[in-house]
Structure formats: C-alpha cells, structure tokens
Amino acid sequence: MAPDSPAPALALRGLRKRFGATIAVDGLDLDIPSGSFYGIVGPNGAGKTTTLSMATGLLTPDAGTVLVHGIDLWKEPDRAKPTLGVLPDGLRTFDRLTGAELISYAGLLRGLAPAMVEERRDDLLAALDLDAVGRTLVADYSAGMTKKIALACALVHAPRVLVLDEPFEAVDPVSAKAIRRILQDFAATGGTVVMSSHVMALVERVCDHVAIVGHGRVLAYGTLEEVSGGLDLEERFVGLIGDTSERRDLTWLRQS
Amino acid sequence: MVATVLRLRFTTTKHQLQREWWRVLVLVGGAVWAASLLPSTWWASRALEQQNAGVRGDALAAISAILILGWVVVPVLITGLDDTLDPGRFSSLGVAPRSIMPGLTVSIFLTLPSAFFLIVLAMLAMSWRPDGSATLAVAFAWAALTHATMVLSARVSVAWTSRVLQSRRAREAALVAILLGALVATPVAYAVVAEGLDTILNIDVPALLEALRWTPIGLPVAAVSAAATGEWWSATWRLAASLAWILLLHGVWRANVAYTLVHPTYRGGGARARDDAILAAAKRSEAGRLRRPGSAQRAVASRARRYWFTDPRYLSGLVSVMVFPALFFTLVYPIFGSPVAVVVAVPVLLAGTIGWARHNDVAFDSTALWLDVVSGRLGREVMRGRVAATLAWAVPLVTVAGLAALGLAGRWDLAPAEFGAIAGVLGTSLGVSAMSAVALPYRAPAPGENPFSAEVGSVGAGFLAQVVSSISAWIVAVPVTLPLVAAIRWDARIGWLGLVLGLATGVGVLVVSTRWAGRLYDRKSGRLVTAVA
Numbered sequence: 001m002a003p004d005s006p007a008p009a010l011a012l013r014g015l016r017k018r019f020g021a022t023i024a025v026d027g028l029d030l031d032i033p034s035g036s037f038y039g040i041v042g043p044n045g046a047g048k049t050t051t052l053s054m055a056t057g058l059l060t061p062d063a064g065t066v067l068v069h070g071i072d073l074w075k076e077p078d079r080a081k082p083t084l085g086v087l088p089d090g091l092r093t094f095d096r097l098t099g100a101e102l103i104s105y106a107g108l109l110r111g112l113a114p115a116m117v118e119e120r121r122d123d124l125l126a127a128l129d130l131d132a133v134g135r136t137l138v139a140d141y142s143a144g145m146t147k148k149i150a151l152a153c154a155l156v157h158a159p160r161v162l163v164l165d166e167p168f169e170a171v172d173p174v175s176a177k178a179i180r181r182i183l184q185d186f187a188a189t190g191g192t193v194v195m196s197s198h199v200m201a202l203v204e205r206v207c208d209h210v211a212i213v214g215h216g217r218v219l220a221y222g223t224l225e226e227v228s229g230g231l232d233l234e235e236r237f238v239g240l241i242g243d244t245s246e247r248r249d250l251t252w253l254r255q256s
Numbered sequence: 257m258v259a260t261v262l263r264l265r266f267t268t269t270k271h272q273l274q275r276e277w278w279r280v281l282v283l284v285g286g287a288v289w290a291a292s293l294l295p296s297t298w299w300a301s302r303a304l305e306q307q308n309a310g311v312r313g314d315a316l317a318a319i320s321a322i323l324i325l326g327w328v329v330v331p332v333l334i335t336g337l338d339d340t341l342d343p344g345r346f347s348s349l350g351v352a353p354r355s356i357m358p359g360l361t362v363s364i365f366l367t368l369p370s371a372f373f374l375i376v377l378a379m380l381a382m383s384w385r386p387d388g389s390a391t392l393a394v395a396f397a398w399a400a401l402t403h404a405t406m407v408l409s410a411r412v413s414v415a416w417t418s419r420v421l422q423s424r425r426a427r428e429a430a431l432v433a434i435l436l437g438a439l440v441a442t443p444v445a446y447a448v449v450a451e452g453l454d455t456i457l458n459i460d461v462p463a464l465l466e467a468l469r470w471t472p473i474g475l476p477v478a479a480v481s482a483a484a485t486g487e488w489w490s491a492t493w494r495l496a497a498s499l500a501w502i503l504l505l506h507g508v509w510r511a512n513v514a515y516t517l518v519h520p521t522y523r524g525g526g527a528r529a530r531d532d533a534i535l536a537a538a539k540r541s542e543a544g545r546l547r548r549p550g551s552a553q554r555a556v557a558s559r560a561r562r563y564w565f566t567d568p569r570y571l572s573g574l575v576s577v578m579v580f581p582a583l584f585f586t587l588v589y590p591i592f593g594s595p596v597a598v599v600v601a602v603p604v605l606l607a608g609t610i611g612w613a614r615h616n617d618v619a620f621d622s623t624a625l626w627l628d629v630v631s632g633r634l635g636r637e638v639m640r641g642r643v644a645a646t647l648a649w650a651v652p653l654v655t656v657a658g659l660a661a662l663g664l665a666g667r668w669d670l671a672p673a674e675f676g677a678i679a680g681v682l683g684t685s686l687g688v689s690a691m692s693a694v695a696l697p698y699r700a701p702a703p704g705e706n707p708f709s710a711e712v713g714s715v716g717a718g719f720l721a722q723v724v725s726s727i728s729a730w731i732v733a734v735p736v737t738l739p740l741v742a743a744i745r746w747d748a749r750i751g752w753l754g755l756v757l758g759l760a761t762g763v764g765v766l767v768v769s770t771r772w773a774g775r776l777y778d779r780k781s782g783r784l785v786t787a788v789a
Binding site for chain 2: 053054056057058059060061074077078081082084086088090091092093094095096097098100101104105106108109110111112113114117118121135136137139153
C-alpha cells in the first residue's frame with residue numbers, strides 16, 4: 001500500500017474463528033477501499049456470514065483485527081460503530097414493533113434527535129416502498145419486506161460504510177432496483193458498500209470490486225475485471241472453488 | 257412408524273445427554289428423589305388398607321383428583337417441558353396424524369414422571385388387597401385408567417393453552433382467565449368465611465367427593481368401590497365409561513396434533529395499524545426536559561414496554577408472578593387467616609419473584625438484539641432501559657400489594673417497614689437478575705414460540721443460571737427484610753430505619769449492578785448473539 005493512500009474503509013487482518021472442530025474463518029485478510037462497492041461471494045459455508053459478523057461487532061474473533069477507516073472496531077467500538085451500517089442475515093428483528101417504529105428505534109439508539117429520526121424515517125419508508133405497511137407490525141411482514149426494513153435501519157444514521165449480508169435475498173425485482181439505486185448513489189458520493197451474495201450475476205452487475213471466499217480464506221480479490229480475468233465471474237468462481245461434487249445423475253427424478 | 261417415532265425421541269435424548277452431561281445429573285437426581293418418595297407411598301397404601309372400603313374410596317378419589325389437577329396445571333406453569341416430539345416439528349414432513357399418533361401416544365407414557373406415577377398408583381391400588389383378587393384387579397384398572405387420564409390431560413392442557421396464547425387474542429385470553437378465576441374464587445372464599453372451615457370440611461368436602469364419583473375423574477374409583485360390594489354390573493359400566501372418557505381425551509389431543517400439523521407457527525395475522533409509539537415516547541421526553549435520559553435508553557424502555565404487553569412470553573410471565581399473591585389474598589387469607597408476619601411477607605415475596613423472574617431477560621430478545629449491539633457501546637443504556645420497563649409495571653403492582661397487605665392485617669404502623677422491605681427486595685433482586693441476564697444467559701423460547709417450551713438443550717445452562725441467580729438474590733435480599741421482622745417482633749418504629757435502609761439498598765444495588773451489567777454487556781457483546789441464538 002502506498003504511504004499516502006487513505007486508510008481502507010474496512011480492513012480485515014488475520015481474522016480467525018473456530019466453532020468446535022470446524023474452522024469457519026481461517027486467517028482472512030481483506031482491504032476494502034473507500035468508495036468501493038465490494039461484493040463478497042463464496043459457496044455455502046465459506047465463512048461469509050461469520051466474516052461479516054466479526055467485521056460488524058456481532059461476533060468476537062478468535063484472532064485478528066478489524067479496522068473501520070483505520071479505527072480498531074474491537075478496541076474502540078465507540079468510534080468505529082457509528083460509522084458502520086449493518087444488515088445481518090438470518091437474525092431476528094424486534095418484530096412486535098411496526099416498521100416505522102423499528103426505524104425510529106434504530107435512529108434513537110444511534111443517538112439522533114427525534115425530529116431528525118422522524119424525517120429520515122418517512123424518507124426511508126417512501127424510498128423503500130414501505131409507506132403502506134409502516135404502521136403494521138414487522139411480524140406480519142413478508143421475508144422481503146423484513147429485509148427492506150432492516151436495510152432502512154442500517155441506513156438511518158447515514159453511516160460511512162455499509163456492511164450488508166445478502167441484501168437482495170427474497171426482495172422483489174422492483175424493490176431490488178430501488179435498493180440498487182440507493183446503494184449506488186451512496187457509493188458514488190464516497191460511501192462504501194460491502195455486500196455478500198451468492199448470486200454472481202447480481203454481483204457482476206452492481207459491484208466494482210469482488211472477493212471470492214472459500215474455506216474461510218480469500219481466494220481471489222480485486223476489481224471485477226481483475227478477478228474475472230476476462231471470463232464470466234461464475235466460471236471463474238467455479239474454477240477457483242472447484243466443481244467438488246461428484247456428478248451423479250438422479251435418474252429416478254426424471255419424469256419420463 | 258411407532259418404532260420410528262420412538263427412535264427419534266430416544267436418539268434426540270441421547271444426543272442431548274452427550275452434549276450436556278449435566279442433564280444426566282438432573283435426570284438421575286430426579287429419579288433418586290422420586291424413588292425416595294416410594295417408601296412413604298407404600299406406607300400410605302398400608303395405612304389405607306386398614307381403613308374400611310368407604311374411607312379408602314374417598315381417599316383415592318381425592319388423590320386421583322389432586323394428581324390429575326397437578327398434571328393439568330404443572331406442565332402449563334413450568335417451562336422446560338420436553339418438547340422433543342412437539343407435533344409442530346412434524347409439520348413440514350407431510351405426515352398424517354394417523355401415522356404418527358400411535359408413536360406419540362406410546363412416547364408420552366415413556367417418561368420418568370409417567371413411570372413414577374404409574375408405580376405410585378399401582379402401590380395405592382394394592383390397598384384393596386383385603387377385598388379379594390377380583391376387586392384388586394378392578395383396582396389395578398383404576399390405576400391404569402387414572403394414569404392414562406393424567407398423562408393425556410397434561411398433553412391436552414398444554415396443547416390448548418399454547419394454541420390460545422399463540423393467537424392474537426393472547427392478551428384477552430389471559431384477562432378472561434384471570435376474571436374467571438376471580439369469579440370462581442371469590443364466592444368460594446366468602447362461603448368459607450361465612451360458614452367457617454369446619455362446616456366446609458364436614459359437609460361440603462364429603463359432598464364434593466360424592467359428586468366427584470360421577471365425574472370422569474372419580475368414575476374408576478367408584479368402579480372399585482362397587483366391585484368391593486359385589487355390584488359387578490355397576491363396576492363394569494363405570495370402567496367402560498371411563499375408558500370412553502380416555503378415548504375422548506385422546507381424540508381431543510389428536511385433533512390438536514392434526515391442527516398443529518397443518519398450522520405451523522405463524523405469527524402473522526390481522527394487520528393492525530399503529531402509530532409510532534417509540535418516537536412519540538422520545539418526543540415526550542424531549543419536550544419534558546426533566547433530567548432527560550439518553551434517547552437510546554428511552555427507546556429500549558419503550559420497546560421493552562411494547563413486549564411486556566403484547567408478547568405471550570412476557571404476558572405469561574406477568575400473569576404467573578401474580579398467581580401466588582392473588583390466590584393468597586382471595587383464597588388463602590379469607591379461609592385460613594394468617595399471622596401478620598405472613599400477610600406482610602406476601603408483597604415482599606411478590607417483589608422478589610418479579611425481580612428474580614428477569615434473570616434471563618436478555619435472552620428473550622433472541623437474536624434481534626443484534627440491533628442493540630451494532631448501534632454502539634450501549635450496554636448501560638440497554639440494561640437501564642430494560643429495568644425501567646419492568647419497574648414501570650412492577651412498582652405500581654407491589655405498591656398495591658403492599659397497601660392490600662397492610663389493610664388486611666390492619667397494621668398501618670408497619671407501612672414504613674413494609675415498603676422499605678419491598679423496595680429493598682425489588683431493587684436487589686432486579687439488580688441480581690440484570691447481572692445474571694448478561695453473565696449467564698440461556699436459551700429462552702424464541703419470539704412466537706410456545707411460551708411454555710424450552711429450547712432443547714437449555715435445561716443444563718438454565719439450571720446453572722437459575723441456581724446462581726436465586727442464591728445470590730436470597731443472599732442480598734435477606735438483610736433488607738430484617739428490619740421488617742424486627743418491626744413486627746419488637747417495635748414498629750424500627751420500620752423507619754427499614755424504610756431508609758431498604759430504599760438505599762434497593763436503589764443502590766440496582767444502580768450499581770445495572771451499570772456493571774451494562775459494562776459486561778459491552779464486553780460480551782460479540783458473544784451475546786450466539787449465546788441466545
């Protein structure tokens with residue numbers, strides 16, 4: 001790294017996490033440059049969610065450091081956490097609140113003034129097409145709506161870095177387009193987006209950088225062009241991960 | 257299919273025991289304790305043998321009624337009921353009730369409590385030995401039928417309670433249950449006061465036992481009594497009727513299993529529009545400007561208040577802390593009367609129960625607590641907000657209970673001592689719970705789950721947390737109740753010292769331990785989500 005280049009938006013150094021006998025993340029290093037739209041792809045069980053949990057303060061790493069714009073997240077959470085916006089995957093939300101209340105809750109936790117919370121809440125509900133259900137309990141939401149409301153909670157305090165685990169999962173195409181536009185605007189004005197996904201086409205379409213993760217390590221990273229090397233991202237991915245499963249035809253599944 | 261279901265059950269248990277060796281200790285301890293009760297049962301059986309058939313029949317009718325009532329009520333009140341074979345878990349497999357019912361039926365009888373009570377009932381049946389082997393055979397039929405009624409009633413009561421609580425009408429249902437309870441309890445209590453306990457024991461209880469013989473609970477006992485007097489026809493139809501009753505119970509349970517199989521837990525329902533109460537609360541406090549707590553703490557408190565009054569898991573907790581004082585003031589006190597010391601102890605006990613019940617508070621958020629964790633170093637605000645939400649209903653409740661106790665006992669001079677002890681115990685027990693909730697969280701039923709179920713594997717960790725938190729709560733709570741004891745015993749004026757001491761200790765311990773819990777929350781924040789997941 002050149003000495004005059006600014007600190008990366010998110011720097012993961014030697015991250016390691018073990019669950020019993022399974023090593024989920026195995027000394028992972030990754031620098032995410034400021035202003036990039038970074039995609040993290042990998043097969044199921046590659047350690048994407050574990051890595052992002054450690055990068056956002058949700059899971060204590062066994063070893064390694066996480067630097068958010070140069071600030072150590074695990075040593076100085078007071079300074080690092082306010083700059084992060086987080087959308088985890090597979091966790092619950094406080095679903096006995098309404099969508100509007102959940103956004104207000106997130107805003108108030110972040111220490112915003114009530115008047116500002118109200119303004120941003122209404123903007124977010126409108127932008128994510130949740131106007132009609134803002135007064136409904138989150139428990140009554142569909143999976144995609146829950147994803148969108150959680151995204152709104154990640155955005156409400158205007159963070160510098162967004163870390164999103166599978167932000168487009170279960171989201172319909174119209175909403176996906178709206179979310180994409182919001183995130184691309186955010187990155188264009190200097191914000192950083194880190195998202196995980198296993199949909200290659202989506203990553204190719206929205207991200208400018210990509211890292212391929214497998215067995216808890218980074219297998220390839222860089223700009224989209226560097227990583228795909230002229231190939232289709234999916235081919236490159238399969239080439240790196242290896243088509244591990246033995247091909248066995250399920251003849252009994254054939255209808256005729 | 258029976259074998260498959262049973263194998264599933266025992267494999268799950270085996271894996272559980274392998275993962276948490278503690279559960280073996282709990283299991284063995286329970287078995288030893290149960291076995292230690294058997295000699296006294298044997299002795300009771302021998303004592304009954306000496307009685308005439310009439311007394312024996314009455315005694316066994318009463319025992320059947322109490323045991324069945326216990327099996328209906330206890331599984332609903334305690335959490336941690338074995339739900340390995342919760343029919344809801346089969347709902348994605350597309351099995352018909354017809355194919356899993358036989359397996360489920362066999363498995364509910366293959367539990368330790370079921371085995372223990374079968375032995376107890378068989379021992380009691382032996383008391384009919386003097387009446388000949390034919391009567392003894394009918395007595396064993398009584399044991400088998402009563403046992404089946406117990407085990408099946410437990411299933412039916414748990415299934416229906418959780419079905420009601422899972423519905424959107426949970427709050428209304430809880431209110432109706434409390435009202436009905438009060439409606440039944442109050443006239444009984446006043447009848448007792450009016451007629452006196454002796455009259456009740458001599459006239460009403462025998463009448464009740466006689467009536468019991470015509471209910472499904474007493475029918476098998478009546479059959480044995482009939483057999484003892486040689487009325488075989490009467491014995492036969494009674495046995496047949498109670499067999500029909502068991503089939504009916506089984507049918508009701510089966511209907512519920514069938515319902516659960518096609519109605520997996522779904523938390524949605526009518527979309528009810530609400531205004532943003534969280535923001536409204538924040539705005540009110542901003543307008544108030546009176547030593548405004550941090551907005552984060554406010555937000556956590558309003559969120560927790562919402563959960564207290566809408567989530568069945570919290571509602572059932574709210575109702576269960578009130579059961580004992582409500583029973584005491586409406587039933588026990590009017591009937592039996594009580595010394596002043598007991599009456600004024602009840603609100604103090606209520607305060608302690610409320611406090612201790614929060615010892616796993618954090619885990620009730622389940623993984624939703626990620627939002628609190630990623631939002632900054634908010635441990636102190638989060639813990640204070642939670643405590644504030646509990647105090648919002650607990651303080652009025654213990655105040656009313658304290659006033660009621662002082663009024664009933666007619667000892668207004670004890671007021672300072674009483675409220676000192678209440679404040680001390682509420683504060684210290686909530687403080688201990690706040691620390692335990694962060695230090696030793698264990699899996700709680702997830703939102704929308706049956707509030708009476710415990711996640712598989714929670715018994716071990718939960719056991720440790722419960723033992724540690726209750727012992728610590730006792731240790732810190734006992735000293736603040738001493739002035740109350742002294743005030744009753746010697747001089748009510750000591751109560752003023754108690755009031756100062758209780759308020760100071762309660763508030764002091766609560767503030768300090770909440771702060772400590774908050775700091776621990778921050779330190780453990782990277783492990784909390786996994787601890788409660």
